[in-house]
Amino acid sequence: MEQTGLNMSERTELLGLLHRMCVIRAFDSTLPELYTKGLSRGSSHAALGQEAVAVGACAAIGEDDYITSTHRGHGHAIAKGADIGRMMAEILGRSDGYCRGKGGSMHIADFSIGMLGANGIVGGGFGLAAGAALSAQLRGVERIVLCFFGDGAINQGAFHEISNLAGIWKLPLVLLCENNQFAMSARATAMVSGGDLAARSSAFGFPSESVDGMDVLAVRAAVRRAADRARAGDGPTLIVANCYRFAGHFSGDTMSYRSRDEGDPWLKRDPLVTFRRVLVEQGLVDDAEADAIEHAAELAVREAIEFAKLSPFPEPATAWEDVYG
């Protein structure tokens, strides 16, 4: 775990990171329950075990910066500062949801905080991210774009086209690959020719970095470096954050394609546990305070669920709204 420079002056920020990771953990832990109770529908994808990537990465960019997300997007949204009540209302298909119930788990977006949307199309975010980066460049605003995607998405042609375009136009783009080892049942080791995801940027002449995706501070540091490059006009960077999908692809996934214990080494490095331990060891927090943070996160998620449940279903007439504007 990257620990250099942990000090009291950063305390609030560091506890904030822990808090957000706990919120994501609590939030995505409720998904199976919501589904079995018939409160949610469609598919919702938990990012359990990947909290450090979302939180570390979003901590490294500014409020005005953009992110694009994926089907596994709750963590990204929370890390970027989305309201979990409205997120939960969306997952429950209610009128107070971010999309007024029209999107569901796979389409949460909050344009007011630069969260340009989860995406049901694997690789669908590449072009949106690069386009937003071009937009920022053309408008002359100092915004960068952080594009989250998976080890599965890197095999889409869109990755190639956008990497090339971002490279020749030096777009302020950070390509953040969450290598959680799987794309549904497909292992990254079997699907990525050459086996080295970080090597993919070499085709386009821009740098890449592999980082421990279980370490929130390491992720933050890597994304900061990439963000600095982007802001300096030096173009895109590829970051590969190695992590592990603790749960199934979505609730109901029996995971027959992986052995029960193959993930154990990863589970032992649970990013929440590790980060909490570091903070305690460094004397930035004691166990009681850390427990309180965890409980606060759980409470916040329970409240989000209550908020969502109280929110009415969208009126039928809304089905006809917002096709055109």
Added chain:
Amino acid sequence: MEQTGLNMSERTELLGLLHRMCVIRAFDSTLPELYTKGLSRGSSHAALGQEAVAVGACAAIGEDDYITSTHRGHGHAIAKGADIGRMMAEILGRSDGYCRGKGGSMHIADFSIGMLGANGIVGGGFGLAAGAALSAQLRGVERIVLCFFGDGAINQGAFHEISNLAGIWKLPLVLLCENNQFAMSARATAMVSGGDLAARSSAFGFPSESVDGMDVLAVRAAVRRAADRARAGDGPTLIVANCYRFAGHFSGDTMSYRSRDEGDPWLKRDPLVTFRRVLVEQGLVDDAEADAIEHAAELAVREAIEFAKLSPFPEPATAWEDVYG
């Protein structure tokens, strides 16, 4: 110019290479005339200056091997052994054309010699080539696939998807990029991030090689190495053959996007002239013989035109044939 091992025993083959290069030169030189005379229509793209790539590459593979081609495909077809009379008839839209007049210049194919077709979609050949390679692998036949494409096509996402697929499945595929410096008016130097086309294979962990595309023997040698790898089950290779598009993108291209003389260093290295000189210097041919080869090529093309002109236009009823079979 790669010259090692030029000897009398290879003489027939080497003169054959020269002959095919001369045929391509003569064939594509007639395109403007055909167009202005109203004998051809649509667009036909000359490969003048790129003869060494097509001929060198096809000389390195077997008769049973496959090639896929591009919009600039006459040279590839001729190098693979297509009949120039039927090619010309196709360009003239006649019933004796390879496609019975339905395809034209951009869709010449000869499945009987493993020429799986020119393609009007830039990058359209990648998937066909990789699929043919998979087919050969599955059928257990010792065929490999040579996929011709341009410096423009390398920016299509299809290149990435197919490179990855060919890599993980170790397909018998040779990816041959003809870097003729331009994609219509777009310079490879401006459109290829990082500037190094050969670097593109590093993303997928398979080798690449840059080769002088003006040197037919160098191209042949490089493709032989790649073909050997493919046949050995070691998977794909990327070869970048550096060359120059001597003429416009198609007849009528005013080339205002490039200066009159910027191509001069390339033109000085005309692959036909160079190869002929080497053969003469090595005593494999004298000037009279070389002239005869050139004249024979021109004559063959004139005959092809006569054959094509005599071929009737397709009957109206054929318009309704071969939609389904």
Added chain:
Amino acid sequence: MAERILTYSEALNEALREEMHRDPSVFLMGEDLCTWGDEGGVFGVTKGLANEFGTERVRDTPISEQGFVAMGVGAAITGMRPVVELMYGDFLALAMEPLVNQAAKIRYMFGGQVGVPLVVRTNLGASGGKAAQHSQSLEAWLMHVPGLKVVVPRTPADAKGLLTTAIRDDNPVVFLEHKLLYFTKGPVPLGEHVVPLGRAATVRPGSHLTIVGTHVMVDRALEAAAELFDEGIDVEVIDLRTLVPLDIETIVSSVERTTRLLICHESVERAGWAGEVAMEVMKHAFDALDAPIGRVCGKNVPVPYSESLEPLVVPQAAEIAAAARALLAGVELSLPALTG
């Protein structure tokens, strides 16, 4: 012929298995075909096939839809019969280039030198909140592409019989399943079962009005028909089974008897294929028509997520019944004598 009760998914699986046994050139490609769920396939269609035939012939692909569909085309023109799966029909949008610009045109554009015996399987339809990017029904796009055949099986027996035919066909066939049908059950013949392309099935005879549809719209039309029968309205229901080729004869001869036609599809109304059926019916039987040809289709909106909205945008039985009533408003009807 002997039959058993199978699900639609099992019936598809059986067709794949039998054709793979029969013809070594048949192989499968797609995402999560081998080990997902219970031995393969998000909807179980490829269950057990990787174990039986090996991962050479049942190939898990990376997420590269354009690429692996294009490879299907390349394999098809060099002696193989690939069956390629797109996990959801919405991903057709990623694979239109190889399907439309290559597969559909190769035979014609190359003057008949070669055929493209490729099957691309995928599914259509809204189901349980999959929302805008996992619910589309894009069959009309494919119908609009000369060179492609378009198959839309509804029953398990047809699923088996039509997939068998599709695999043996020498043309590119887009084989469109429906998410809500995978786990419906029905009798399926044992052993070789072939259903020809281009033959619609009259699934309910009737005399007052003809309803044509595909997939679950047929079931909803049958529901509506049962309700209408109690009101004295006798509806004939036709399951098209294939959209290209389209069995216009069966539709026309029905309409000539009933004089009224209602067309139902889940795909969005605007520029959907209802218009195609209507144009052909007008061409052949305009004088027989006693009412405008009607349609009940998906609404012209993306599919929303919420359970309170999704059902509004997809035709339900009640809407079909209402449309049928409207086409017969003011008409004096008598039910046919109960013979036979």
Added chain:
Amino acid sequence: MAERILTYSEALNEALREEMHRDPSVFLMGEDLCTWGDEGGVFGVTKGLANEFGTERVRDTPISEQGFVAMGVGAAITGMRPVVELMYGDFLALAMEPLVNQAAKIRYMFGGQVGVPLVVRTNLGASGGKAAQHSQSLEAWLMHVPGLKVVVPRTPADAKGLLTTAIRDDNPVVFLEHKLLYFTKGPVPLGEHVVPLGRAATVRPGSHLTIVGTHVMVDRALEAAAELFDEGIDVEVIDLRTLVPLDIETIVSSVERTTRLLICHESVERAGWAGEVAMEVMKHAFDALDAPIGRVCGKNVPVPYSESLEPLVVPQAAEIAAAARALLAGVELSLPALTG
């Protein structure tokens, strides 16, 4: 308003130039926009714009259609108004994912948080032997996607006025030009010229039969109409100008007068948009119809190369005239009195 004679291509160029002056958020992306030919653009549409506005705002792209269309979407949801060019309409097949799964759905799927003011320009049509992969007319696909608008200008004036409107529209607009029209000429208003979407133009009044079409089909219908007039048949010709929104009122009110409708499109017949127009007309004016609604469309085949074949698969004036005659066969016609 003052007018000059411009080509369609020049008129489009003028719209781009004026909108780029007016609104700094407008920018262009596509292949060969800057230096190809005579200062940019394969059909000259972007001529001089890179020189005037710089290569930041007029951007030559690599050959990455899916990627740069998707970037157009990303730019459009973050404050820009991109106008993206696909060199040929056939390349839409490469860009359906960003257009359909992203651009068309973003506003709805995200609950109205954001719009997508994107224009994707490209062209349709067969012209001079471009063959199967450079001749398609795929507008029906786009009409079938809720959230997209579809514009099909025919005259230079409309080219300018509709492109201006499309750029100012807050929705994704697919702007479909026609290869045979780029160098046709007509009067074009100087300065701001805005043509609303959703208003068809009646380009020839007539009383016996209505023909609706787009692009060059309108010209061929006019040709046919002139020929038919000599035979005593008086045809009304309507240029739809936009397909989404569709001006059904103009069509219906015409058909209510003429009682007969013929629909012409160059795109292939099967599952083309003729059926859409027909369904709407039947819905609103079935009783007015004295004949089946007819259509003359592209044939259900890929476009062949040879000059002896290409014209057979695309509707020509003679075929339109013949279809019109057939719809009026046996009908006693009188030409309207020559007043006003």
